[in-house]
Amino acid sequence: MMIWKQMFFCLGLGLLFTPPGVHAMSSKPELNTLNLSFRQNCAGRYQLELPTDMQQVKGSFGLPDIGFTVSAKNKQNKYKGIFRGKDRLTRWLATVEAKRFDDEKGRSVTKYVLKEVDTQKPLKTVVYYSDDRKLMRDENASHSYNSFFFKDFPEQQLGLTISGGGVDNVFFDRSDTKYQQHFRQKLEIMQGKAQQVHYAAWPHNRLGLCINDELIFEQNTASSQENYIVKFYNGKNSRIQFDVTSYGKNADNYIAEQIKHSSGLLSFFASTNMKVAGRKGKLIIGDGEYAGTTEFRWFSTDTKSDSIRFSHIAIKGDIDMEDYPELGGVNGNGTSLVYGILRAITIRPNGMMGVTK
Template sequence: MDQDKEIKFFNSHCAGRFEMKLPIGSTIISSQLESEFLHLTFNDRQTENAVGLHLGQNRKAVWENSAEKIRVKWGNDYVEQKASNGIGLIGMTHLYDSQYNKLDPAYMTEVLVYKDFPQLEFAISGKEVGSIGVLDPEVEKFEVQYQQLAKNVLSEMNLVKHVPWPHNQLGLCLNNQLVFNRQKAYKNELYAVEYKLGDMSFIRIESVAYNEGWKKMIDGQRGPFKRMLSVFSNKRVKVAGFDGYLAVALHPYHREAVKFKWLSSSPKFGTTRHPSIKIRGTININDWPQIADRGKSLDMLMTILASIQPRENGFVGTW
């Protein structure tokens, strides 16, 4: 592709610890973060759910209403509802006693968090994930456990900051506006983002830093991929400085399009500097008629993969 026209055709995007160039008009289908205590997932559209992106003047009321629907559905009791400095928290719990399960009585707890960005006229919401929702039924122990997990998830939501791209901030980009601005990476870290590139084309990137306990899950993903390599055209391709294998196949219903999957070949347990990275998607060059006569879908794919690079300071704080 002609270099001048290529520059005008692409926009720069920040994705986790990486940056990349995608065709102008690309939008986020899903952005997901799993940190030590916080789960976030959202896209570019308004949600009516308790976790996601909230728009409009009544966005906080919509979030609170979604939490109330959860409470009613499961018969939960509210533990607390509070708001401070644009961050809201709703904690709810339900006591499961031995009458309904074979285990000891326990509180199943859910903590939802909300952060408003008035200057951007939107808010995002997430939930606590570190406790797996199970707390001690004894009142004194429950109170201590609950306050600790509420403190943890509020602390992490505070790390979600508005930093417009381009920038050199530490942590993980959630999109071109928001950063999970943690100085030191956790042992376990999952970030995934999926972009809609055109009518048919999309790309999804998943980066998972994991300890030994996640090995079975990661290996489970690699088995089918190795079988895929034995069937489809494949080759070793380095992406963002990471070695890996790229498998490419013609789309079964659109001969101009290609389906692809790339997987890093040498992730390391217990390190965020060498995560397991998976990239997959579909590229149809006909989504961009202005350049369709100058290249093929595979050309566009390789151009996008070549643009993926570690961003400045993206891997600072990893180990």
């Protein structure tokens, strides 16, 4: 079974009082046959119905100009990407300074060129310039700007850290005599995108990418590319990962080759064609590495280049029957739960609004 795990982790190409979003009985007939309660979760442009004990533990989103990562509390009672409490801005600024200090230790010469942290404005911006010529041992090393944004929500006492350029750094050739002007233009674009993050408690019908059950990246028109991974975990042995990757123009041949390669790997195992959220795809499901576990992989086979609607989707996970003893006997099993979860995945309301291709 280790062969299964090694091969199919590669198939992603590169899951009384009832709180909001929780349903004692699912809205999906396939799940209503199971003796479990389910909670509605969002993941980007989609929604999933998962057992109520399964919560989002991480979400990583990459867009052309910005990126953000959110995670649940870790063992140190800290969140990644999200800062909470009255001292959230101070703690965020400390992380930026720590990164700048690390860059200087690595032989870069740095200096802050912008600090907009006015407490009256929801969006905070910090930028430092990095001269990497000594680090790179190259007198022609590019000009480097490290951009950090913090979208603050005072009423909720939380803020989201947003990286500029998708991965913090924006580079300009050393020969570019107008690099400062060009950076200011780029900065305006990044700040505009960062402003599009809003607080919106799930469930909702807001446009754009749902980051977690509190935040959304709202957009009337979809970005040219969107990549995100959202992970759910029940704190025991069951987990699901939802992975969406969009490809640029003229990538159809590459996509076809990857799907053909993945489909070829499936020939070693029993697989089936299955639609998820209206998308064609292939599913492999079977016993996991440990007794009583069910492991599965699903990936879309109708992926298109230069398309958000037909981005590549890969879903994988493990279900441990010991986590859900209610499913024993006539009430179902891990396989029936996997099928029910996959069939219940849909585009969330207005999730594709503004998507033109």
